Amino acid sequence: MDLNENRPTRRRGAELEAAILDAAWAQLAERGYSGLTFEAVADRAGTSRPVLYRRWPTRAELLQAAVEFHGDRQDTSSPDTGSLRGDLLAALRRSNDKRSDFLVLLSASLGEYYEETGRSPSDVREFLLGRHRLSIDVILDRAVARGEADPDRLTPLVRAVPYNLYRHEVMMSLHAVPDRTLEAIVDEVFLPLVTPRDE
Known part of the structure; x- marks a missing residue:
């Protein structure tokens, strides 16, 4: 043996x-x-x-x-459903499923780390995202090419709206976001901001 x-x-x-x-x-x-x-x-x-x-x-x-x-092991691909609304909802739902726990951690469990190092939640988010191109950028570039989004209205602050609102909802509740709220972020807030205006 x-x-x-x-x-x-x-x-x-x-x-x-x-x-x-x-x-x-x-x-x-x-x-x-x-x-x-x-x-x-x-x-x-x-x-x-x-x-x-x-x-x-x-x-x-x-x-x-x-x-x-x-x-580095996260799925950073950009959903391609054929529409801006579909792509955004797919991306937000994936984040909700895969990253909401991480956002809760950022909000609720790292106070000692921030105090000890002088870092911020934004810094820790950058560690997570690394060198990956943000999914939202790919989604919006495709939407512009399809004529679904006005590039002149896509300022840096407007581009950040869907995920800023999503993170706010997670950090305020310390839970994953209900799907109806994700839909409201897209339908009631973001799409009216970026949809081309009729001439």
Whole structure:
């Protein structure tokens, strides 16, 4: 009988780092920044604290790495339903399904992190989004090409309206947003702002 048969495989490099960052993300989601301790993450990942310290000397660096790692695995494709309304609703529903918990975390669980580092929720959102082109930009460019949106009315502030309203709803309720509210954001607020006016 091979004595090594039941021994766990020693993880190294990218595999170990992924396991640690998955563990850090899960710990952050469950316990917030106050619960993001090196001991808890090491236990959850099945490794030791010195392994974490060698890669991320501070909790703040570990948080940033975990959020960036999670963001890199998010679906950032832009829905293409054939209409601006359909695309926006599909994108907002995906965010509601996949990211509302993260937005709650930004709002409710990272106060100590912001105080400790001088960072803001906007900074942490940038960690999540990374280098990805925003879905809303692709959606709006397609809408302009189809004649559904007036490019002159798509100022930076107007372009941000759907997701700014969505984030506000999540952060005020600390829950995912009802679908009827997503539809109201699109139909009652955004589309009237950007639809070309009749000459």
